[in-house]
Amino acid sequence: MILSQMTKEQLVAFRDENEKLYNDFRGKGLCLNMARGNPCKEQLELSVDMLRVFDDGEFMSECGTDVRNYGVPDGIPEAKKFFSDMIGVGTDEIIIFGNSSLNAMFWAVQCAFNKGVLGGKPWSQCEKVRFLCPVPGYDRHFKVTQFFGIEMINIPMTSTGPDMDMIEELVRNDESIKGVWCVPQYSNPDGISYSDETVKRFAALKPAAKDFRIFWDNAYCIHHLTDDPVYILNILEEAKKAGNEDIVYVFGSTSKITFPGAGVAVMGGSKRNIDELKKFLGISIISYDKMNQLRHVKFFGTFENMLAHMKKHKAIIAPKFRLVCDKLSRELGPLGIGSWTDPKGGYFISFNAPDGCAKRIVQLCSEAGVTLTGAGATFPYGKDPDDRNIRIAPTYPPLEDLDKAMELFVICVKIAAAEKLLAE
Numbered sequence: 030m031i032l033s034q035m036t037k038e039q040l041v042a043f044r045d046e047n048e049k050l051y052n053d054f055r056g057k058g059l060c061l062n063m064a065r066g067n068p069c070k071e072q073l074e075l076s077v078d079m080l081r082v083f084d085d086g087e088f089m090s091e092c093g094t095d096v097r098n099y100g101v102p103d104g105i106p107e108a109k110k111f112f113s114d115m116i117g118v119g120t121d122e123i124i125i126f127g128n129s130s131l132n133a134m135f136w137a138v139q140c141a142f143n144k145g146v147l148g149g150k151p152w153s154q155c156e157k158v159r160f161l162c163p164v165p166g167y168d169r170h171f172k173v174t175q176f177f178g179i180e181m182i183n184i185p186m187t188s189t190g191p192d193m194d195m196i197e198e199l200v201r202n203d204e205s206i207k208g209v210w211c212v213p214q215y216s217n218p219d220g221i222s223y224s225d226e227t228v229k230r231f232a233a234l235k236p237a238a239k240d241f242r243i244f245w246d247n248a249y250c251i252h253h254l255t256d257d258p259v260y261i262l263n264i265l266e267e268a269k270k271a272g273n274e275d276i277v278y279v280f281g282s283t284s285k286i287t288f289p290g291a292g293v294a295v296m297g298g299s300k301r302n303i304d305e306l307k308k309f310l311g312i313s314i315i316s317y318d319k320m321n322q323l324r325h326v327k328f329f330g331t332f333e334n335m336l337a338h339m340k341k342h343k344a345i346i347a348p349k350f351r352l353v354c355d356k357l358s359r360e361l362g363p364l365g366i367g368s369w370t371d372p373k374g375g376y377f378i379s380f381n382a383p384d385g386c387a388k389r390i391v392q393l394c395s396e397a398g399v400t401l402t403g404a405g406a407t408f409p410y411g412k413d414p415d416d417r418n419i420r421i422a423p424t425y426p427p428l429e430d431l432d433k434a435m436e437l438f439v440i441c442v443k444i445a446a447a448e449k450l451l452a453e
Contacts, residue, residue, distance in 0.1 A: 031365040032366055032446055033365060037451065040450055040451050043447050044444060051441065055397045059433065060398050062400045062425070063402075063426060063431075065425075068342075072285075072342055072346070075341050076286075076287040079287060083327075088323070090323060091106055092105060099315050102307075102315060104123070104319075105322050107322075107326045108323070111326050113297070116280075116281040117265060117266070121300055122265070122297050124296045125295055125317065127293075128282070128288075128289075128291055128294060128321070129282070130246065130280045130296075131173070133280055134278075137278055144309060146242065149239060150240075152207060152240075157180065158205060159207065160181055160206070160207065161181075161182050161191075161199060161210070162182060162210055163185075166216070167212055167407075171210075171409045181410070183408065183409060187221075190222075190227035193226075193230045196209065196231075197230065197234065200234055201237060203237060205238070208242050208243070214261050215372055217420075218370075218421075220371075220378065221370075222373075228261055232264055232268040233273060241276065242276065245280065246280045246281075250281060252374050254346070258373060258374060265297065269299075281294070286339065286342070292321075346424045350423055352428060353378055354369070354378065360439040360443075361443075367381055367442060379420060380421055381417045382419060383417065384417050385416050386446060387405070387413060387416045389445040390404070390438075393444060393445065394434075397441075401420075402420040402422065
């Protein structure tokens with residue numbers, strides 16, 4: 030029976046029944062953390078052999094540099110060749126960073142604040158700087174912009190990507206809008222991949238601010254969960270076709286491919302953008318971890334081998350996504366409570382509870398031993414205007430623990446939904 034169609038007496042009985050189940054869970058002493066999209070131990074084990082690639086005693090880059098030493102701040106050439114395939118740029122359009130693409134994004138914003146973009150006024154000297162933020166979105170993007178005092182504007186997500194009508198109008202008419210955050214493939218947290226039309230419209234944007242940049246965080250570009258993966262257009266290629274190649278910065282990393290704490294992050298863009306940023310890079314660092322760059326190249330050999338490696342990841346985590354979606358469909362679908370995504374890739378499932386229930390659900394789960402991403406985290410300033418979105422991260426717990434966590438989750442959703450209806 031649809032929950033909203035129950036009588037008050039039925040709702041009370043429904044709530045009481047689920048509160049009993051909930052109290053039973055509280056007595057089990059669970060301690061499960063699903064707050065972040067961490068790879069599980071089995072996924073980390075896939076790359077352990079990488080730690081032995083230097084057993085051959087060969088530490089020389091093809092450019093003649095011993096990777097154990099100083100030098101080559103923007104990345105060794107074989108790493109540029111390898112990772113340019115991953116993010117779809119040329120070898121002269123890429124910088125190889127350390128392990129964190131988030132750090133590369135922070136640095137790019139910092140350079141714009143301190144030095145401007147391609148000779149423009151430093152953003153720190155602008156009266157106002159604003160960014161467009163597709164929502165729900167990635168909480169750490171929002172924290173970067175908030176750190177710099179950038180005003181954030183919510184842009185609703187659709188099934189094909191952000192609302193492009195809204196984006197086009199805003200950037201065309203407001204010179205203070207300097208950027209937009211994008212997770213274009215298997216977006217965080219919805220798992221939405223931008224349509225061809227959306228990518229082309231991004232590439233063809235005509236912003237009032239000449240220093241406007243698209244921060245294209247293609248974090249999940251090869252993180253497929255099904256045998257019929259989604260692919261998106263190459264944003265830099267489309268921007269070049271539109272005579273607009275300077276408009277985009279592209280980011281990626283191996284954080285969920287090899288080791289999150291010891292991966293390789295990359296940034297791509299037009300040659301003009303990259304050449305300018307390389308000037309600033311040489312001031313802030315002598316070189317990133319070139320041993321790690323060469324380690325990744327030696328381990329994979331080819332980009333095709335990396336794609337084969339990702340199929341091993343899929344075999345481990347796809348059953349976890351299936352478990353979550355099946356549990357939600359079976360337990361909440363017949364009751365008409367909430368909605369959720371069933372992504373073909375990425376690391377998250379986006380759950381929309383009845384309005385006004387997300388914080389209560391997260392609180393109930395926490396008090397029973399399951400930690401979720403905080404309600405509101407997928408919105409700028411941590412403020413979900415409808416208090417409904419919850420990001421579910423299925424990858425880290427073992428299947429048995431995940432099953433318990435989701436059993437508790439649906440009970441908490443039922444309690445919160447019933448409480449809300451009884452209060453109306």
